Amino acid sequence: MTEERAKRKLSAILSADVKGYSRLMQDDESLTIQTLKAYRELMTSLIQEYRGRVVDSPGDNVLAEFGSVVDAVECSVKVQQELKEKNAELPESRRMEFRIGVNLGDVVEDEDRIYGDGVNIAARVEGLAEGGGVCISGSAYEQVRNKLTVGYEYLGDHTVKNIAQPVKVYRILLEPVDAGKLIGEEKPKTKRWGWALTGAAFVILIVGGVTIWQLYFRLPSIEPASIEKMAFPLPEKPSIAVLPFDNLSGDPKQEYFSDGITENIITSLSKVPNLFVIARNSTFTYKDKAVKVQQVAEEQGVRYVLEGSIQRSDDKVRITAQLIDATTGRHKWSERYDRDLGDIFAIQDDITMAIAKALNIELIEGEQARLWQKDTTTNLKAYLKYLEGRKYFLRLTKEDNTRSRQLLEEALALDPDYANAYAVLGWVHWLDARYGWVESRAESIKIAFQYAQKAIELNDTLDMAHRLIGGVYVLKRQHEKAITQAERAIAINPNGASNNVNIAGALGLAGRWEEGLGYAKKAIRLSPFPPVIYFWVLGRAYFMTGQYDKAVETFKKAVHVNPDYLVAHAFLAASYSSIDRQAEAAAEADEVLRINPKFTLESYAKTLPYKNKVDIERYVAALRKAGLK
Helix, strand or coil: CCCCCCEEEEEEEEEEEECCHHHHHHHCHHHHHHHHHHHHHHHHHHHHHCCEEEEECCCCCEEEEECCHHHHHHHHHHHHHHHHHHHCCCCHHHCCCEEEEEEEEEEEEECCEEECHHHHHHHHHHCCCCECCEEEEHHHHHHHCCCCCCEEEEEEEECCCCCCCCEEEEEEECCHHHCCCEECCCCCCCCCCHHHHHHHHHHHHHHHHHHHHHHHHHCCCCCCCCCCCCCCCCCCCCEEEECCCEECCCCHHHHHHHHHHHHHHHHHHHCCCCCEECCHHHHHHHCCECCCHHHHHHHHCCCEEEEEEEEEECCEEEEEEEEEECCCCEEEEEEEEEEEHHHHHHHHHHHHHHHHHHCCCCCCHHHHHHHHCCCCCCCHHHHHHHHHHHHHHCCCCHHHHHHHHHHHHHHHHHCCCCHHHHHHHHHHHHHHHHCCCCCCHHHHHHHHHHHHHHHHHHCCCCHHHHHHHHHHHHHCCCHHHHHHHHHHHHHHCCCCHHHHHHHHHHHHHCCCHHHHHHHHHHHHHHCCCCCHHHHHHHHHHHHHCCCHHHHHHHHHHHHHHCCCCHHHHHHHHHHHHHCCCHHHHHHHHHHHHHHCCCCCHHHHHHHCCCCCHHHHHHHHHHHHHCCCC
């Protein structure tokens, strides 16, 4: 009796999942399930309309099979168009964006299920798509390239887990203006005219290469941003926002690497004196979102936008970057770096220098020395540990803080002279003390101070280390010492949003509220989508200087960012009561008690670290007037 052969066939496979599904579930589980159910029903209906069938739909995934690649890709485009319309009706934080991947490949059929490399490749290609976007494999592209009214961007060859050969990947360009375009891939060369024409073309390209390059990049590639619609006036000096570089490694676990490189580029650029650089906090709000350069420029109030991608494979790295003048929609500079992974430090420097040159910023010798002074290790393994440790630190939770500490300690074991690792590890201990995540708060403060001193000993120009020492002095209520360190950090990097909000807070605690106002405003200009603490520092300064209407406006922004931020609700209650808007003050007092039912004015007043007792008394009196006891 012969063994029954597995049933194989060639199919077009559509794989989809929700971008940021875990975050949506954490924020509102029932609403996320409700939205997912509605969106999945819409997708199922469209899949059937395009002659496909849903094979499986576990969790937030959808797996479908089509007999035609054209049907599969057309269906994918239609799905994204209709989901975009539905998402437009939802608050931004509740929008559910699917990533879709399509592949043409051999599959094994077992009853109603399908398996095999064809399915695996579809899933891997899907992982390279943006939220709201579609990516297709090279095999799928060959079937649809001239048959659909869409454009394509070639994303290169990608090594796919458990697949022997690299897979070509293309991104579908969904905008009508991109129909028929092919970006990023050289068109096939004709052989008809032979070597003579090839040689002539080569000479022409050599002679006219620069001119052709310039003409090419003078052609508008995006819709220009409107200066009139910008949220902020353009700064006098060149202004730039650096978008998170896309991780094209095919491995979500490599996000820390692409994010870390992006952050380092932002830090390097912020040290260029004649450049205005938007902070990481704001540009990373666009991470994993299909966002237009025009939108970024208008929301952040900048002229230039830098975007790029990173693909890491074993000991090699490919980084692409392009600088766009958003007001004209034209490229100023672009480059691709194919290097050994160990060259990553030099690549970051090259990008910073190239941008400075493209924007006609000349650095004097002293400025170059400060800019290129290495803040990083030369030990690649230590550097990778540091990047991953910093990723966990930025999440600001007790569990992530513990993981960050482990990774940073491993980085220092590899390089005991790594200044940046000491500084961030110091901040990890500072957070432990600040939020009471350890038994001995005093011990954590002590360790944080020691690590900050060690970092400065190794690199006195490391502004985050000086900022950390200032933070330790704040916890100790040594206000003038905190200001001295904050001033040192701002002198090293006046463009750093964190440095500006830090000195604003230190000045306020010492009772120098008017001085702090300017720094707080600058911090928010450098980070238009800031963490809640930025609004709190600015609003607190408005309150203490008697500008209650502006305080109300600012604290309303704070509670919008974080509805459970108790101190913002408390200051909003005090601000309302100070201008006799008692009903609104009472409502905010109720919010304080919702967040902490055991709240008392007596215990709260003891936590206020302000040097000037008059400030505390005025604030507490306003809270009492709002109805808190």
